[in-house]
Structure formats: structure tokens, C-alpha cells
Amino acid sequence: MTAEGTTASSPEELVVSVEQANALIDLIGIREGHNALSSVIPVSGLISAGLGDSNGLVGDVEAILGPARTVDSRLAIRVVSPRPSIGVRNVRIWPSQPRSVVMRAEDDGVHFTQVDFCDVPHILAEESLLAPGPTIHDGPPSISVNFVQAVRDVDLERAQSALIDVAAQGPSESHFSQDCWHKRWCVVLCVREERTRDRWKDAGHVECFVTDHMHAQIHAPIDPRALALMRERNAPTLDAPPRTALWGFLMELLAK
Incomplete structure (x- = not known):
């Protein structure tokens, strides 16, 4: 309706x-x-x-x-990308058995849909852009705090500028640099939220940097204050574990 x-x-x-x-x-x-x-x-x-x-x-x-009214946990997924075909996507999942609720923001409005609980893992992987593909991590071992913060602020212009600064520090012919320069990247943030007495509280997250050549994990705190403190220390690390491992991390958010 x-x-x-x-x-x-x-x-x-x-x-x-x-x-x-x-x-x-x-x-x-x-x-x-x-x-x-x-x-x-x-x-x-x-x-x-x-x-x-x-x-x-x-x-x-x-x-x-x-x-959705019976659960004490939910998943919030945000995808941010300069690709016109992706842009900014927001998805929420309220997992419950036997039926779950999924919310997707589309061009014609926000869709709330009921699905079978057994379909939730597939939906979680699909919305997190996790699919079989190559893993060529020829980029840096870390990503800048400025980039992570810009993405979370959904400021694509600032995020692209910060990413170019990172790419400029490595070989221009690398897959990482080329994907950055040509805006072939996305960041996926999946957060598990748990109900407390008076609010929903973050209870774990998985954040990934996705290009045509890899699906890498960004290790950065979700708290903006903790993220800001990283500017004074080490930048968020960036590694590319097997995609099966990333799948496991996402399933852990679902199963906690």
C-alpha cells in the first residue's frame, strides 16, 4: 500500500x-x-x-x-558511492523469526517489506555489496580519517578529495589508484543496534571499502570523537581478508 x-x-x-x-x-x-x-x-x-x-x-x-516491534536488535546499512548507479543507499533490517522487516530507500519513496527470516542473510550480503570477485589489494595499508569522516557525513566531494590525496602517495598505475581516480569505489557501513531502556545503542559494526578489485575492511571506531582522535595517532587500517571472512563478520552482527 x-x-x-x-x-x-x-x-x-x-x-x-x-x-x-x-x-x-x-x-x-x-x-x-x-x-x-x-x-x-x-x-x-x-x-x-x-x-x-x-x-x-x-x-x-x-x-x-x-x-519489527518484537525485536531488540536491528541492522542499519548505508552505502555511499560517487557512482551514479549507486549514490547513497539506506537500508534497515529488523530480523525476527519467522518473518522479518526490511526497509529500503528508493526513488519513489521508502519501502517497508516483510520477508522470510531465512532470506535475511542473502539480503544482508546483497545490500552490503558482498559478492564473489577478485581481491587485488595493491593500495595502502591504511585510509585517512578525513576520508572516513567525509563518507560518514555523506560529503562525496570532500571524500573524493581525501581519497585522491591517499592515492597520490602510491603508484598511479595501481588498481587502487585507478579505481580512486575514476570514482570506482563505495563505502559500506553496517551497524548492529540494540535496544536499551530509552534508546537504540550501537553494538558492533563492519565497514568496508569496495572497488572493482577488492572488498576491504576499514578498521575505524563508529564514535565520531574516537575517530577524530585517530588524527593524532594512526590512520584507520585497511585490509582485505577473504570475502568469506567478511561474510562471517556480517553474520556475526546478525547473530549476536
């Missing part, structure tokens, strides 16, 4: 605006009966859109998003 509630594209899919999606994310993160529920609903615009009432979610919306 769409945000207006007039068209059913699928009994297991909901398409809403970004603003409505943010309100729904807040709402499904609130336990039933919690005092915050009464404050979120009136100001969220969900009632006027037919997505909720004073008691919470309604009808098909509750049926689609219901599994």
Missing part, C-alpha cells in the same frame, strides 16, 4: 515518504504501552496519512511492520 492507503501494491509492502518512514521507525522502536507512544503519534503525520491512530499502527501497516 502507498502512504495514502489507497493502492495495495502488495500485502507485504508499504511505501511511504521519508518523513513518514522516520516517524514509523521511531514508532516501531517504542514498546506498546510506553508513554512516548502518545507523544509520537499526534505530531508524526501518521494519522492524517491513514497509517496510525491514537493507539499506534493500524490495519495493513501493523500487519507489515508488526514483526
Whole structure:
């Protein structure tokens, strides 16, 4: 169904605006009966859109998003790339059995979909751009803090400039340098978030630098203050373990 509630594209899919999606994310993160529920609903615009009432979610919306309200952990995935075909992607997964909820930001709105739990590992790998391919790590053993911070700020111009500075320190004919110069790169950040009493807390992450020739792991803290401190010490390391190992790291986030 769409945000207006007039068209059913699928009994297991909901398409809403970004603003409505943010309100729904807040709402499904609130336990039933919690005092915050009464404050979120009136100001969220969900009632006027037919997505909720004073008691919470309604009808098909509750049926689609219901599994997400039962979990105490979720995964947030962001892909940032200068490639026009990729750009910036945001995905969330609420894994639960037997049905899970996946959120994807698309051109026509934000899609919430119900999937079988057994499909979640495949979706996690696909959204993290993890697939069979070559591993030619002929670049530096580290990446600059400025690049990592720019990517997390979704500032592609600043990220590209910082990456060129890194590439300029090595041979220009290397696969790493060529992929950097020609903007054939992506950064994928997958964060596990766990519910605490009053908020969702980061509980582990995997961050990867992906090019046409490698899928490397960036070892950098998620806390921006801790990341800033790295400027005074060592830059975040960059290594390219076997892709099966990266798959294992992602599955660990899912299985914690």
C-alpha cells in the first residue's frame, strides 16, 4: 500500500515518504504501552496519512511492520558511492523469526517489506555489496580519517578529495589508484543496534571499502570523537581478508 492507503501494491509492502518512514521507525522502536507512544503519534503525520491512530499502527501497516516491534536488535546499512548507479543507499533490517522487516530507500519513496527470516542473510550480503570477485589489494595499508569522516557525513566531494590525496602517495598505475581516480569505489557501513531502556545503542559494526578489485575492511571506531582522535595517532587500517571472512563478520552482527 502507498502512504495514502489507497493502492495495495502488495500485502507485504508499504511505501511511504521519508518523513513518514522516520516517524514509523521511531514508532516501531517504542514498546506498546510506553508513554512516548502518545507523544509520537499526534505530531508524526501518521494519522492524517491513514497509517496510525491514537493507539499506534493500524490495519495493513501493523500487519507489515508488526514483526519489527518484537525485536531488540536491528541492522542499519548505508552505502555511499560517487557512482551514479549507486549514490547513497539506506537500508534497515529488523530480523525476527519467522518473518522479518526490511526497509529500503528508493526513488519513489521508502519501502517497508516483510520477508522470510531465512532470506535475511542473502539480503544482508546483497545490500552490503558482498559478492564473489577478485581481491587485488595493491593500495595502502591504511585510509585517512578525513576520508572516513567525509563518507560518514555523506560529503562525496570532500571524500573524493581525501581519497585522491591517499592515492597520490602510491603508484598511479595501481588498481587502487585507478579505481580512486575514476570514482570506482563505495563505502559500506553496517551497524548492529540494540535496544536499551530509552534508546537504540550501537553494538558492533563492519565497514568496508569496495572497488572493482577488492572488498576491504576499514578498521575505524563508529564514535565520531574516537575517530577524530585517530588524527593524532594512526590512520584507520585497511585490509582485505577473504570475502568469506567478511561474510562471517556480517553474520556475526546478525547473530549476536
